[in-house]
Amino acid sequence: MAVSDQDVEKQIRHMMAFIEQEAKEKAEEIDAKAEEEFNIEKGRLVQNEKLKVMGFYEKKEKALELQKKIQRSNLLNQSRLQVLKSRDDHVKGLLEETRRRLAEITSSPARYDKFLEDCITQGLCQLLEPAVIVRCRRDDVDRVKKVMSKSQSEYTRITKGKKCTVAVDSSFLPADSSGGVELYSKDGKIKVANTLESRLEMVSSQMLPQIRTALFGKNPNRKFDD
Structure with a gap:
């Protein structure tokens, strides 16, 4: 039985529609996969940057804390030295007064x-x-x-x-x-x-x-x- 031109045209259109649908689905699949990979990569980059920022500020915080400890220690040492100097001056003054009074023996x-x-x-x-x-x-x-x-x-x-x-x-x-x-x-x-x-x-x-x-x-x- 001979196939009419109309049937051939119909089959061609059917095949073309199938190919187009398959291509469309494939394109959608590629787009979805690309979107997923993009989101994953974006999340990875964001997380890396977030860790970098957190690490930067953590170092800053530690440096500030260390600086505070050093300043506190320096102030404490200065205070101790001032106290010791005041005490030594007081003792020297006491000894000088004792020396002055000892001289009264000669009177x-x-x-x-x-x-x-x-x-x-x-x-x-x-x-x-x-x-x-x-x-x-x-x-x-x-x-x-x-x-x-x-x-x-x-x-x-x-x-x-x-x-x-x-x-x-x-x-x-x-x-x-x-x-x-x-x-x-x-x-x-x-x-x-x-x-x-x-x-x-x-x-x-x-x-x-x-x-x-x-x-x-x-x-x-x-x-x-x-």
Whole structure:
């Protein structure tokens, strides 16, 4: 049976419609897949950028926090140093006032004579030399000469018979010295300082921890007192 031209045309149109529909569906499928891939890529890029921004601000926050800690530590250290300086200044002022008051010993002749006698006796016992030179203030020369014999006698008693000759040095202690004496061996190689300043320095050095505790209370961070 022969196929008419009309039938052939109909079949061609049917095939073309099928092809067009298939192409349309394929195009829609490609578009949908492209849209899905685009959204996935866009989400990935957005997430990456979001992580970058979060990381940037996290670093900024950490840097600011570190800067705050450093500033806080610096301020705390400065405050501690100021407190320590104020305390040291207070202690120095206290020692200076003590030095000034010690100088008042010299205003009492009997008290000062006894002090000079004890200082010379102590120095003789420390030196244990057969001949000793005593240096004092120019104003104290007569006082020292007056008490020397008592110091020598006390030295002989303490050492059970040892003798010592004592001479006053031709050089003197500084004019601003508070008082007391310095004793030297005859060759000048050994010295014993028994001035008011030296005794104050020795006592204050030994008692500095107690002085600080009395003034400012016990330091909870200090394990030892020396």
